[in-house]
Amino acid sequence: MAERQTAPSISGIRGDHVARYEFAATRLSGTVLDVGCGCGYGALIMAQAGIHVKAVDRSKRAIDYACTHYRHGHIKYFQLVLPQLPKGEFDAAVLFEIIEHVGVPKDLLRVLSRQAARLIVSTPNQEVLPFSSDRFPYHVRHYTPGELEDLLTQAGYQVTEWWCQTDAFQGKLTRGTAGRTISAIAERSEP
Numbered sequence: 001m002a003e004r005q006t007a008p009s010i011s012g013i014r015g016d017h018v019a020r021y022e023f024a025a026t027r028l029s030g031t032v033l034d035v036g037c038g039c040g041y042g043a044l045i046m047a048q049a050g051i052h053v054k055a056v057d058r059s060k061r062a063i064d065y066a067c068t069h070y071r072h073g074h075i076k077y078f079q080l081v082l083p084q085l086p087k088g089e090f091d092a093a094v095l096f097e098i099i100e101h102v103g104v105p106k107d108l109l110r111v112l113s114r115q116a117a118r119l120i121v122s123t124p125n126q127e128v129l130p131f132s133s134d135r136f137p138y139h140v141r142h143y144t145p146g147e148l149e150d151l152l153t154q155a156g157y158q159v160t161e162w163w164c165q166t167d168a169f170q171g172k173l174t175r176g177t178a179g180r181t182i183s184a185i186a187e188r189s190e191p
Contacts, residue, residue, distance in 0.1 A: 006039050008069045013041050016171025020096045020183065023163070023173045024120050025049035027185065030091030033116055035108070036098035040066025040077065046094075047074035054078065054086050083108040085115060092118035097181070099123050099151075100131075100139040109155030113188055119157055122183040123148060125164065129180050145177040148184055157186035 007013050021042035024032070028051060034043045037055035039062050046053050053075045057063055063079045078086050082102060093116035099105040100123050112119060124131075126142040136142075143151070149159050164179025165171040173183060 006065065007041070010041050010045065014171075015169045016165050016167065016181070017042070017096070018045065019165065019171040019173060020122055020181075021045040021094075023183075024094050024096075025051065027120065028092045028094075028118070031088075033085065033090045033093040033112075035082070035085070035093055035095045035112070036101070037066065037077070038062050040070030040075070042094070042096065043075045043077070044070040044072055047072040050074070054088075054090070056080050056082075056085060058082065083111045085111055088115065090116040092116055092120065095119070095121040097122055097124075099148075100136075100142055103140055106151060106155055109152065109157070113156035117188045119152070119186045119188075120183060121148070121152070121186070122165075122181050125177065125180060125182045128178070143182070145182055145184075148182060152184060152186050153189075156189050158189045159184045159186045161185040 025046045031052040034053055034055040037043050037057045043053045043055040056078045058081045060079050063077050066077050093112050124142040126144045131142040152159055162177045163173040163183040164176050165173055165181045166179040
């Protein structure tokens, strides 16, 4: 399934991908929207932490896989094409390694800002992993921390914290923006 992390159990998923969801599970609560959930391992990590998850992916194959391997009573999976999202309000949303795949992510982020008060987003750091269509054929672009902050601000969010990952396989998140991937925690701006 292209770039997707696919394994029938979380132990088969690359460590940096797991670490992002474990981080989110310690920072979020209530109902969380997992945008671009892929095969569902991240939704399961959050659900096992007591979070109610609505997980969205455009791929029927990925959603079917998630429903088979990563079921939980706190998860509802949806096959939708972005920027279409499930109706309702969410306490937060996560977008892990998604916006670099989206041609106009501002549209998606604006929709999210009306539905989710808090956001955690991660993307490859252009300053450390420069975009190349040969190396990253499924990506549209990568973002510097400044570009990501500008994008989030234009969509109605204010970045409150920066985190990064320097290791591609273990991927513990540390404060700052010097890693291969950058993660921003953002809050909806007041209108």
